[in-house]
Amino acid sequence: MCLNGYIKVLFGQLAALDHNGEVMSVTISDIEQAYSALAKQVVRTPMLNSSRLDALAGRRIVVKAECLQRTGSFKYRGASHALNTLNRAEKANGVIAYSSGNHAQGVALAAQERNIPATIVMPDDAPTNKIANTRAYGARVVTYQRGVESREAIGDSIAKRDGLALIKPYDDHRVIAGQASVGVEISQQCSELGLDDFSVLCCCGGGGLSAGIALVLEAYNTGAQLHTCEPNAFDDTARSLITGTRQTNATETGSICDAILTPSPGEFTFPILQRLAGTGLVASDTEVLKAIAVAFDTLKLVVEPGGAIALAAALFSDQLPDSDTLVVVLSGGNVDPRIFQQALGLNR
């Protein structure tokens, strides 16, 4: 773990230092302030279920359909909250973000809605629909070669040169607080549904969404634990949770789950997950394709590979917690039509 990372837990707050040595923390108060503003800006996505899905999983499954969020993923929440907090000069100068596609679209639309100029650094192998949609939301797109160039270096360089505010995809307390609004809704909706023995399964790339949800589950005394879900060969978080130090993946390409192929857990997100998350779960690309087909058939939802990984784990993992109900976060739906067709073509 980086030295300027996690340092202490004070009165239920997680505190850490950012690169400038300032205290970084995400408290339930931060999260509730974010939620309060976001409630008018985001879709309160539904929690859905299906008796046929329950039969397939052998257990009650309730999905949080965050693929129905504006721009097709939860990333719009963190982006919107980060932009809500900018001052007038920052808004006038514009923002920059790097992303494989969903944070890109979230920042682009949130910026467009506020008349803030946005520049997005995206890998040139990102799904073409994600690049096209980011442009359609009015952003300037700069591409780079994933695995060869560093998106962080490119983003930092342009940000400094043009005086742009950098909106990181997960290692930013504003972004974590924004994504945590998913957790607030899950807590409310589980209460409305009368669920009192549940675990939450959530995709994990950099960990902004899963860390945010985990903080809420703790603060609201739900008794529920969050389990991160990753592709088999990109299980950096699962391994980091076992070793207690941030592990990296051997490669950045080679899975259809493009949205969650980050090199390692976040500097600020991992300490939260280390403290709060249960066993990290994994699933194969084939299991992800099957999960996409199951969501199509039983829930009528379009889910992208990275967004279906938690459902894949719920259906196929042998390391599941033994709660009565699994709350499965379907985090995004920006799937390439050819991948979706491939999923629908399985077993026929």
Add this chain to the structure above:
Amino acid sequence: MCLNGYIKVLFGQLAALDHNGEVMSVTISDIEQAYSALAKQVVRTPMLNSSRLDALAGRRIVVKAECLQRTGSFKYRGASHALNTLNRAEKANGVIAYSSGNHAQGVALAAQERNIPATIVMPDDAPTNKIANTRAYGARVVTYQRGVESREAIGDSIAKRDGLALIKPYDDHRVIAGQASVGVEISQQCSELGLDDFSVLCCCGGGGLSAGIALVLEAYNTGAQLHTCEPNAFDDTARSLITGTRQTNATETGSICDAILTPSPGEFTFPILQRLAGTGLVASDTEVLKAIAVAFDTLKLVVEPGGAIALAAALFSDQLPDSDTLVVVLSGGNVDPRIFQQALGLNR
């Protein structure tokens, strides 16, 4: 129009006689009673939008995502309400329904949840997933040849022989009142969204859903008018609205919109639509496939052909009303995977 059909409008109530000469009417009080019980049984489906969809349509579009309803279509609402009203003896004897697939699944699941035996009469050319799902919800399925045999005759015959309560797909005031709960939600949600100049576009087979919604739009003084949407060659309602008498289609097969290929407008639903609906709209099967692809891309929703007809009309019709916003009902999502793959393969 049948002689024992529409006879009078009394104090805002539409009254008609059923086959036994009893007064058939659907009042806003009936609808609100149905809604009150259904609120705990159905999904309050979200109203969703997309700036990219608005750009395609050249106007603000808000969809009512009823494809996310239990069993994948609005039909679960009317079925649930009809079963809510059965007496103990009727529940013990069981129910029967005839349906091309969505009413089938709605009745099957609603019956299964209440431990009521269900028999469903379905055409043998219904999508295989609709027949399989109906069986998965615990119903006994009896098939017939569409266009050769009469499902009404088969349903009536089995109902009499076995003493089953017949749950008709649309010409039943309980079913209309149940489907009307979609209209109650639309009215509430449009108010929440601050929409005050909108029209509602809705698929139309027998007319239960569209008649139910139209009654609510009127009773709540929304100022909004409903427009029925049908496949080009199955525009019986559009022609009936022009002529003022119930027209029939030349055939019962030949469109991918299997859910809405009814022979003519309903006896009880048509007088409601005649009084309240605007110009009937139509769309081609190719436009429906494009609408399915647009819903996939911009909304992350799985919509079946019959459920996408209103979106097809919103995107392609040249007879649209000039409201600021079009509220488009996406009524179902039980699509054959091969049809969905065909839609995604367009223009590539």
